[in-house]
Amino acid sequence: MKRRSSNIEKLMKNIKRKNTQRQQQKVSNMEWQPFSTDINENEKALKQHLGTSEDVVFNKFTIYLQNGDALNAMLVTIDGLVDVEAKRNNILKPLIEHPLQGKPNDDLKQLRERISVKESTVEDNLLKAVYQVLKAQALLILDGFNKGLLISIEGFEVRSIEEPVTEQAVRGAREGFIESTGVNISLLRRRISHPSLRFETMEIGKYSQTGVTIAYIKDIVDSELVQRVKQRLDEIIVDSIDSSGDIEQLIEDHPYSIFPTIGNTERADKAAALLMEGRVFLLVDGSPVSLYVPSLFLESFQNVEDYNSRPYYSSFIRLMRFFAFIISISLPALYITALNFNKALIPSDMIVPLIQARETVPFPLAMEVIMMILMFEVVREAGVRLPKQIGSALSIVGALILGDVSVSAGLVGAPTIVIVSISYISAFVITPIADVTALLRIGLFAASSLFGSYGLCIASLALLTHMVSLTSLGVPFMAPFSPTHFQDWKDGFIRLPTKLLKQRPKSIPNQRSTRMRSL
Known part of the structure; x- marks a missing residue:
């Protein structure tokens, strides 16, 4: 009972601490500082918050009224975030060259009608206005008014829309998201x-x-x-x-x-x-x-190309992806299990070539395989991080050194090179979880090196148990296999023709289960 009560107390303390943090966050988000009716006081407050950086621009000018009166005004912008031409032609020029009919109202309606912008809002919180200026808004302040006008004239450079390098498709759209x-x-x-x-x-x-x-x-x-x-x-x-x-x-x-x-x-x-x-x-x-x-885990084996091609070849390729995943994570483990623990698994015609390949290697088999796995990871990482021209050259040189030269020098056996190479090439088929396959490959290999086939079976069972226990914001990660939704298997290991995919996946919670009624 004492242990249970202590656990409850810890839980209540954690909940209380989280609630306190949320309240503090809400209070900090609701910080409020009013504008002053004196434009000089507002300028001083803005410079106090924004500092004296060179990119912070304060444009002071005068707005004339038709009765001869004048209003001092100031436009605050961040250089490089706003459109300079829109700032000059759509805000400053209309306000300076053409007098206003009368003094603006509290909602600054006359000013909002005069300027030509896509959006403008009145703001009475100076701190909020500062944050909006930092997000590519322009702030217009008038002398005698305790409000500011936030104007949208974003004009920073954005990258052009291109096809994503990591998700290319032969038949499909070429549009990818950018940073905006x-x-x-x-x-x-x-x-x-x-x-x-x-x-x-x-x-x-x-x-x-x-x-x-x-x-x-x-x-x-x-x-x-x-x-x-x-x-x-x-x-x-x-x-x-x-x-x-x-x-x-x-x-x-x-x-x-x-x-x-x-x-x-x-x-x-x-x-x-x-x-x-x-x-x-x-x-x-x-x-x-x-x-x-x-x-879902299943989506790692699905590709946008599957739905742009005929279902038969797409189904074959998807089955190959599942097979490649199993080969990628388990082949080195099966290799060391067969050679060190269960030699009966090796065909009789292959025993002599394997023994001959191992005679000149000075390292134990486990050390030999793990060295090759780590060296392949080093070459792969170097090829990714280096510039494209140098990376491609490094991949070729690295493959020669790890392959032909290391075997000729007697440092590594040829069968080990073949096994590790097949394991890594198989991982390239399932790039969305390439990092996961690298870790699983090492984990299963370590279990097999220590305990043989028994260790491989226990490690695989533990892996499967862990995968079944995962959720993605409350949705089972291994659906539609666990829990089982046979309807979703139409687009699981294989992809059936589009006419048969009339229902949305039951694995994904939704309000509209039917997506196709005309066929």
């Missing part, structure tokens, strides 16, 4: 032209103020899933968000698992297709990689 959330939203709008497509934006990070946009289709997505995503994002209390990877690791159900339970993609067509299944997407400002939940 506005452009990414427009790509989704072009593919899903329905009012049920919703976008909700929130800012995360006390200093970075990174915009995170939640995208979903209201008529299809499960409302509980959307609330769960919002709750996870609300619980994030950090100084800055540097990339979508930070969000992924902060909201996932199992942060200590080697399996990613939050999906990611750079393809706009894939994102639109997943939204139509009832997924929730997270578009992180400044990152071309979007996140989506729930994400």
